[in-house]
Amino acid sequence: MEHRIAEPSPSVAPVKDGPQASWRDLREWLALIERNGELQRIDTPVNPDEELAAITYMATRTEKTRALLFENLTGDKSGSRVLANMLGSSKERYALAVGLDPDLTTAEMIAETRGLMNRRIPPKRIPKSQAPVNEIVLRGDDIDLTKFPTPKFWPGDGGRYIGTGDITLTASPDTGRINVGCYRQMLHGPRRVGLYCSPGKHGGLDREAWWKQGKPCEVVVAYGIDPVLFMLAAQVFGSKESEFDVAGGIMGRGIELTDGETGSLPIPAQAELVIEGTVTQGDVETEGPLGEFTGYYGRERSPQPVIEVKALHMRKNPILTAALMAKYPSCEIGAYYAIMRSARILDDLERIGVPGVVGAYAHPAAASGWGIVVVSLQQQYAGHAAQVLALAAQCPAAAYYTKWIIAVDDDVDPTDFNEVMWALSTRCHPAEDIDILKKTWSTGLDPSQFEMERRPYGSKALIDACKPHRHLKAFPQTTLLRREVYERVTARWAELGFDEPPPRLTTFHKD
């Protein structure tokens, strides 16, 4: 495997033990991934109207695609560039974002991610004059967002979406907690942007709380942002928690914020392009649909609130982050989402206190990690697998959407779908090993229920693909290598003419 470099940049001083991101902003991270052969620059002209998304989709039909930096966009009047497939299906780029070794296995990254996501470091304020995002600051009528190369992704999209790879800040009027969410934003005009939050999302709840007090809701949005803030904006945390604290924990130092121009919300100091604005109750425009992570168009056109833009901050030649939503492996929420969701499922199961759970994986090919969860366990008592299945199905991190929950024994790696298929095909007896849960937590984005009103009510299949507990002792022995022979062959692997390292095997034949 090619050598990868994760050395710290000289400008970043480590502040604590454990993994730490070695970059300061999106540009330093791009330099890091470029040194690792993970960035493709495209400098021939590309039209943001469907062509950019088409190139991204076509390039990402295989898993090992580099991040794509479009440097020459037809019709652009702002000197901007567009970054697509920032993380995509690459666990290596995920690792380079969070400061892990890119050569770890997926299961190892999930284990490390549990530690990273449980650290908290609050953000820190820096003076406006020191914030790179303040290189250019515009107010009021000087702002024209239509000058930016805003992509239209899919032919059936309702318009151009400036916000896909975005982070959106709102504050709770009661506690001041700053939420960071990723919500889609359709461009309506030079200073008007749609803001779609589905029911229950924190950005939407903050918005309603301000409206209840008869006040407009302030928002700050970054349309060019680094990978860690982007990832965390699309993860659910407690309604009282700020994603900034989690991001700081992952980075190993506080996220730098600075004061805004027109409102009281802070702005991310290292971002590429940021707007400040307000959302006023009753100010709506027709929004949607947008091609979604499911591989289908999401919500139909409907009236949605609009951000009235008051100020704009940007670096020169800003890099806008565009997140293509598509079937795996073309979806921006690919590898990272699967890893983070799996880490949180393991945290939930540990917190509940169920013993014997070894691993979990929400495979990104299953609608970006939403559709299927595989849990591995070391069976310790009768009913153990059924217990793990039921708890995994309904724990907070896994309950939304997931349709298929599969339990496998600890000799099966949940991140390896070939092994999971093998377990399903040899240890599972469908007539006995499948239970169904009904009226579970689902989403209007799942098209399998045809009537829109029924879609929020899902169902889940609990599939026991473990060796039947009743027959554990009598269950046929798995064909495994003898350890001593494996080690002998491993030592001779190169001599035998193999270029790649030998496979890592961990379970062996017992006489």
Ligand SMILES: Cc1cc2nc3c(=O)[nH]c(=O)nc-3n(C[C@H](O)[C@H](O)[C@H](O)COP(=O)(O)O)c2cc1C
């Ligand atoms: C590219 C992308 C687009 C998204 N679009 C929306 C959206 O339009 N509306 C929405 O409610 N959630 C959307 N999400 C999901 C939210 O980001 C996610 O639910 C997140 O937890 C929201 O933050 P919150 O929990 O603080 O509300 C999107 C996620 C991604 C990655």
Ligand SMILES: [Mn+2]
């Ligand atoms: Mn939140």
